[in-house]
Amino acid sequence: MSLRQFEYALAVAEEGTVTAAAERLRVAQPSVSQQIRGLERELGVELFARTPTGLVATAVGRAFLREAEVAVSAARKARATARAGADELVGELVVAAQMGFGTRQLPDALGALRRRFPRLEVTVFEEPSSAELERLCRRGVLDLALMAACERSPADAHHLGDEEFVVVLGPGHAQLAADRVDLRDLHEEAWVRFDRDSALDGVLLSVLRDNGLTPATTARVSQTATAVRWAAHGLGATLVPASAVPQGHEHLVRPVSPPVSHPVIAVLRQGAGPGERALLDLLHRETWTDSAASFSPLS
Template identity: 30%
Template sequence: MDLRQLEYFVAVAEEQNFTRAAERVHISQSGVSAQIRRLEGELGAELFDRSGRAVTLTVAGRAALEHARAALAAAEAVGDAVGQVTDLIRGRLTVGMVIGCTLTPLFDALAAFHRVHQGVEISLLEDNSDRLIEGVRADAVDLALVGTAGAVPDGLDSLTLISERLVAAVPPGHPLARQRRVTLGDLVPHPMVCMPPGTGLRTVFDRACAAQSLRPAIALQASAADAMADLAARGLGVAVLSESMAASYRDRLTARVIDDIETPAVLALVWKSTHNPAVRELIVHSRHAFTRPDPGQGLPPAS
């Protein structure tokens, strides 16, 4: 067993509900359920009675709860004690996040960092990717989640999270939905729904259009994928999304990969090489949060 399983166990016990527990620990319900099942398998006993409307502890669960809480408190105390003794990490960190793209693992990393280094003040800044990258280069932003066109910015350290093709998303009755292949030339006659300039998706799209001297009609712009999907579903334009974005709306939109856009939209964490111990520690927590296996939890779409 590991501390994460104990954390999920305590959350379910206190919330008496898997959905509320999943919201509390910021992962999917299926992820919580899988980890609880794994813990029960390791212990050789069921911890919860799932037969009623509320999830209740079994006799074995009640016996385990106090010890699980004690183990989590002890783990947190270890980090606090080390921090108090070393007293190395203090100050302020500014973390950037591209508008319209909420990644739970980033919040997990911030929470884990804060638990260990409570002397560091954390601020979260939402902006478009271009400005966030400029902020990292200028030392105004310490770590940023950004969308880029094909490659991460030169001169910055990075961790690529997603790299995907662009798709055109339309309602099932739209003429493009009947085509097997879609090109930029096919899109030009139709009004478009795009993300604003400065986002990774828009940069990929604009560069591809410019390379072919095409001038699509950008009818509407939105920073959030949900808004773009709603606009496209109502017939107000062809939405330009990433593959994982479009997959979330397959119940109402048909997606076609834009064949002649080969440059992927990349979602990445970027930072500047630094000797600041707080930044280095946050990067460690971020790498762990984004790369650890977690059943049922995938990464959200790129922006």
């Protein structure tokens, strides 16, 4: 088996046809077909089922492709590390953040990284589920992840700071007159919540229960910005990390009492290269604490 075969198989799985995969890889179609057939013969299994609409990975194929993805990603990182110099870094980084975490800090750090290494490609996505984020870390798919907690060793996990959570209220809400909102004063409030399996909804539910509240749910959303905007339209209160509040909504936001905060942990892949470490250094330079103070009426 070769790395090229892995790349061809992944391209076929993503594109659904040999023709589309060949176009993407910029190689002749027969070459892709030959490599896939050779890979299947060597493995002694069928990786793809041939259907009228294209190729679909079999159950065995999906398991193989998961490992092939890890191998190809590792090879790309190895090439990037080998080619890294004092003034140039090329390759690809895959970064994931627990939804709502680092919303302000991560773009600043990535912008600085891009200016420093313009040829370094970075893919970033938000993951609502902390369990899924942990699983992706264990598989080695991610180069760097931001999350509230992890089971990795101290050598891989770095505490950047803490995200304080704030409440977002509708215009004219009586509690906006307070410097901090006592959560128990929101006992009659309806809430804009998040998807049931998301870490943010777990935080909201835990905080409310700790303060003797049973939330009435008016809506469930998938993004922090959507939750803030819906709360700003009077659909209900919501609870989000302070850095996740979109610009223009600061006047509707207050810190809560008792304070709610979660640590922000940066987890590097094992054997992290210079790109990951440069990004980690930039993240350490960002401000991660006291962000909720700016939402006080007296600020």
